[in-house]
Amino acid sequence: MAAMFSQNPLMNGPNYSFNQGPSTASAGNKEHSFYPYTDNGGSTLAISGSDFTIIAGDTRSTSGYNINTRYSPKVFKIGGTTASQDDATLVLSVVGFAADGEALKERLDAIVKMYRYQHGKPMSVKACAQRLSTILYGKRFFPYYVTAILGGLDEEGKGAVYSYDPVGSYEREQCRAAGAAASLIMPFLDNQVNYKNQYIPDSGVGHELKERERIPLGRNEVEDLVKDAFDSAVERHIEVGDGLQMLIITKNGIEEIYKPLKKD
Amino acid sequence: MNHLPQAWGRPRDDVYGPYDASYLQSSHGPNQHTQSPIVTGTSVIALKFKDGVVIAADNLASYGSLARFTDVKRLRKFADSTVVGFGGDVSDMQYLDRLLISLDTEEAYSSSGHTLNAKNLHTYLAKVFYKRRSDFNPLWNQVLVAGLDGEKKPFLASADLLGTTFTSPSLATGFGAHLAQPLLRKVAPDEEAAAKLTREQAIEAVKESMKVLFYRDARSLDKYSIAVVTKDGIDLKEDEQLEKQSWAFAEGIRGYGTQVN
Numbered sequence: 001m002a003a004m005f006s007q008n009p010l011m012n013g014p015n016y017s018f019n020q021g022p023s024t025a026s027a028g029n030k031e032h033s034f035y036p037y038t039d040n041g042g043s044t045l046a047i048s049g050s051d052f053t054i055i056a057g058d059t060r061s062t063s064g065y066n067i068n069t070r071y072s073p074k075v076f077k078i079g080g081t082t083a084s085q086d087d088a089t090l091v092l093s094v095v096g097f098a099a100d101g102e103a104l105k106e107r108l109d110a111i112v113k114m115y116r117y118q119h120g121k122p123m124s125v126k127a128c129a130q131r132l133s134t135i136l137y138g139k140r141f142f143p144y145y146v147t148a149i150l151g152g153l154d155e156e157g158k159g160a161v162y163s164y165d166p167v168g169s170y171e172r173e174q175c176r177a178a179g180a181a182a183s184l185i186m187p188f189l190d191n192q193v194n195y196k197n198q199y200i201p202d203s204g205v206g207h208e209l210k211e212r213e214r215i216p217l218g219r220n221e222v223e224d225l226v227k228d229a230f231d232s233a234v235e236r237h238i239e240v241g242d243g244l245q246m247l248i249i250t251k252n253g254i255e256e257i258y259k260p261l262k263k264d
Numbered sequence: 265m266n267h268l269p270q271a272w273g274r275p276r277d278d279v280y281g282p283y284d285a286s287y288l289q290s291s292h293g294p295n296q297h298t299q300s301p302i303v304t305g306t307s308v309i310a311l312k313f314k315d316g317v318v319i320a321a322d323n324l325a326s327y328g329s330l331a332r333f334t335d336v337k338r339l340r341k342f343a344d345s346t347v348v349g350f351g352g353d354v355s356d357m358q359y360l361d362r363l364l365i366s367l368d369t370e371e372a373y374s375s376s377g378h379t380l381n382a383k384n385l386h387t388y389l390a391k392v393f394y395k396r397r398s399d400f401n402p403l404w405n406q407v408l409v410a411g412l413d414g415e416k417k418p419f420l421a422s423a424d425l426l427g428t429t430f431t432s433p434s435l436a437t438g439f440g441a442h443l444a445q446p447l448l449r450k451v452a453p454d455e456e457a458a459a460k461l462t463r464e465q466a467i468e469a470v471k472e473s474m475k476v477l478f479y480r481d482a483r484s485l486d487k488y489s490i491a492v493v494t495k496d497g498i499d500l501k502e503d504e505q506l507e508k509q510s511w512a513f514a515e516g517i518r519g520y521g522t523q524v525n
Contacts, residue, residue, distance in 0.1 A: 033299045036397050038426055061430050066441050068422070069432035070454070099394055099427035142398070 037145045038063060040098040041239030042074055043179035045226055046149045047193060048159030050216040052250045053151040055091045055161075056226045057179075058234075058261060059243035061098060070242035070263065072098065076105045077247065077254055078150075079112030079123060088254060090128055090152045091247045095179035096166070097145035104144045108132055125152035129162040129170060136168030143167050147178035152249055159249070181233035181240045188232070192225055193217065219248070227259065234261050301353035301404040303327050305338045306483045307440030308349035309473050310408045311448050312418045312433050312458040313466035316494035317410035319347050319420075320470050322478070323502070324485035325354045331485065337502050339489045343368055346382040346411035347491045347498060348389070351437040352425065353404035360403060363392070382411025382419040382493075386429070394427025402426070406437040411493045418458075418493075433458035436473075439481040444473035463492065475506050 041062035046055040061072035074095055080088035092108060094101030111131060115123045123131075129150050136144060148164040163176040175193045177185035190196040195212040203210035217225070226246060234241045241264065246257040266272065275283070303325050310319035325333035338350045338357065342364050350357040367388065371380055380388075386409040396403050406424040413419040421431040433455050434448035451469040452458035470490065478484050486506040492499045518525060 034400065034402055036400065036402075036426065038428065040428065063428075063441075066445070068428075069430040069435075071432070072430045097426075097428075099397075099429070102429065103394060103427070 037097050037100075039096065039145075040068070040072075041180050042095050043177065043181040043185065043230070043233055043237070043240045044074060044093040044095045044147075044149055045175075045177045045185055045189075045229055046093065046151050046161045046163070047175040047189070047217075047222050047226065048151065048161040048173075049219060049222055051153070051157055051159065052219050052222075052248060053091070053153065053159035053161060054219075054222050054226060054246055054248050055093050055149060055151045056230065056244060056246040057093050057095065058230060058240050059245055060239065060241050062239050065238075067242070073245055074098070074101060075245055075247050076109070078105070078109050078128070079116070081113075081116070086253075089122060089249065090125060090150065091249055091254065092132075093149045093151075093178070094146040096147055100144040101146045104135065104146060104148065107135060111135070125150065125154055125160045125162070128152070129160075129172070132162075132164065133168040133170045136164060136166065140167050147182075149176055149178055151247075153251065157251060177229070179240075181237040184233050184236055185229045188229055189225075223248075223257075230261060301356075303332065303354040304483070305336065305351050305354055305357065306481055307436055307438040307444065307477055308338065308351045308406075308408045309436040309440045309444045309448065309470060309477070310349065310410050310420050310434065311452060311461075311466050311470055312420050312455075313452075313461035313463055314459050315418065316412070316463070316492060317347075317418050317420050318463075318466045318470045318490065318492050319349050319408060319410040320474055320488055320490040321349045321351070322474070322485040322488040324483070324487075326483045329482070331483075334485060334487065337489055339491050339500060339502070340364070341491075341498055341500060342385055343371070343380045344497070345493060346380075346385050346409060347493055347500065348385070349408040349410065349437075351406045351408075356403040356405050360389070360392070360405065360407075364389075381414055382409050383413040383421075385409055385411070386419070386421045386423060390423040390427055390429045393423050393425060397426050408435050408437060410491070412495065416495055439484070440473070440477060443476055443480055447473050447476065463494075467492065471507075475509065478506055478509075 042058050042060055044057040055075050057074040059071045059073055061068040075091060075093040077085035077088035078090040078092045080086060092105055094104055112123050112128060132150055143166045145166055150162040152160055154160040160172060161176055162170050162172050164170045175189045177189060195214055198212040199209040200212055230244050241261050244259045244261050248255045305325055308321040310317055321338040323335055324331055325336040340348050340361055342348060389407060393403060402425040404425050408422050410420050420435055421429060422435050423429050433452040436444040448469055452461060474488055478486050488504050489502045490504055
C-alpha cells in the first residue's frame with residue numbers, strides 16, 4: 001500500500017491529516033518581506049428600521065498611531081445613474097484596508113450600474129447583497145481586507161441590512177457594527193435595538209420574567225443611538241474619531257448627515 | 265480504497281511512476297520583485313492655501329544611512345498645473361516619472377484639448393500603485409500630488425505603495441507625518457482654515473517644517489526644493505537652502521548629567 005504512493009509522508013504509520021504536505025516540495029517557505037495589507041482603522045454601523053435604514057461610519061483614516069486625514073468617508077452611495085449618485089438607492093460601507101475598500105466600492109458600483117443597463121431596472125438590495133458576496137468570494141485566496149455592510153430598502157419597503165466577512169459570508173440582520181470599535185458598539189446595540197437581557201419589571205421571578213417586547217425603533221431614536229454609539233467608541237478607541245457620517249435611506253432617497261466627533 | 269487523504273486524486277506511482285518533484289517551485293524560486301527600497305528619499309510635505317498648494321522635499325537620496333546622492337530633485341512637474349512629490353525608492357520614482365511623461369505625451373495626441381489635472385493624475389497614480397501591490401510587485405513610494413482639480417480649486421492628495429489614498433488640507437509622508445503634520449495642522453486644522461491662508465503664510469509654514477525635519481530626521485538634507493502651484497502656473501525652486509537655523513544654545517550644554525565644565 002505504501003509503495004503505491006511513495007511520496008506520501010508515511011513516517012511512523014498511517015496519517016490522516018491534510019496538513020502533511022508533499023515531502024519533496026520547497027524546503028522552508030519562501031517569505032516575502034512585502035506585506036500587501038494594512039489597517040486604516042475606523043468603525044461603521046448600520047441599523048434598519050421599519051421603513052428606513054441608517055448606515056454610519058466615522059471619517060478618520062489612520063496608519064499606526066498617525067492620523068492620515070480627518071475626513072475620508074467609508075460609506076458610499078452605490079448604483080446611481082450619474083457620478084453624483086443623486087438617485088442611488090443602495091449604500092455600501094467598508095472598513096478595514098481602505099485601498100481594498102475603495103476597489104470593492106468601485107467594482108460593486110460598476111456592476112450595479114451595468115445591471116441597470118442590461119435589465120432596464122434598478123438592482124434590488126437582495127440581488128446586490130448576493131452579488132457582493134460573489135465579488136468578495138472571487139478573491140477568496142487574496143481577499144479584500146474589509147468588513148462590508150450593505151443597506152437599502154427591500155421589496156416591501158422595509159429597511160434591510162446585510163453584513164459580510166472579508167471573503168463573502170453574509171447574512172441579513174437588524175443591526176451590525178463593524179471595524180475597530182465593533183466589539184465596543186455591538187453589545188450596546190444588542191441591548192438597545194433588540195432589547196437583549198431586558199425584562200419587564202415585576203413580571204415574574206427568575207426564569208419566569210417576561211422579556212421586553214421588541215418594537216421597531218423610530219428614525220429619530222435610531223439617529224440618537226448611532227450618535228451615542230460613536231461618541232462612546234471615540235472615548236475608548238484611539239482609531240475612531242474626527243467626524244460621523246450618516247446616510248439615511250428612505251423611499252424618498254438618501255439623506256446625508258455629518259456630525260463632528262472628538263479629534264483627540 | 266486508500267484512506268490517506270493526501271493521496272486522493274494523485275496519479276498512482278505503480279502506474280505513472282513517482283511524481284517528478286523538480287516541477288515544484290523550489291527548483292527555480294519565485295520571481296524577483298522589489299522587496300525593500302534601496303536608494304530612498306525621505307519626507308515630502310505640502311499645504312493648501314487659498315489659491316493653490318505649496319509642496320516641498322529635500323534634495324537627498326540616501327543609500328541606507330549613507331547620504332549618497334545630494335542633488336536629486338524629488339518634485340516633478342506634470343501637465344502644467346501639477347507637481348508630484350516622491351518619497352521612498354528613487355528607482356521607482358524614476359520609473360513613475362517616465363510613466364507619467366509617456367502618459368502626458370499620449371494625452372497630447374487627443375484632440376479634445378482637455379489636459380490632465382492634478383486630480384486625474386492622482387487617480388491614475390493610485391490605480392498604478394494598487395495594481396502593482398496586487399501583483400505583489402510594488403512601487404515602493406509614497407507620493408503627494410499637488411495642483412488644481414477640474415474646477416481650478418486647490419487639490420492635494422496622497423497615494424502609496426499599497427494603493428491607499430487620502431486627501432487633507434496638509435499632508436506629509438514618512439518622517440514628515442510625525443513631525444511636520446502637527447505643525448501644518450496648527451496653521452490649517454481644516455479646509456476652511458486652509459482656504460483663508462495666504463501664499464506667504466503657507467510658504468512660511470512649509471519652510472519652518474522643513475527646518476524641523478532637518479533638525480530631527482537623520483536621513484534629511486538642508487538643501488531642498490519647493491514649489492507653489494496656483495492658477496498662474498508653477499513656481500518651482502530646486503536649490504533652496506534652509507535659513508535661520510538655531511544652534512547657538514548648544515554651547516551651553518555639557519556632559520550627560522553631572523559634568524560641570
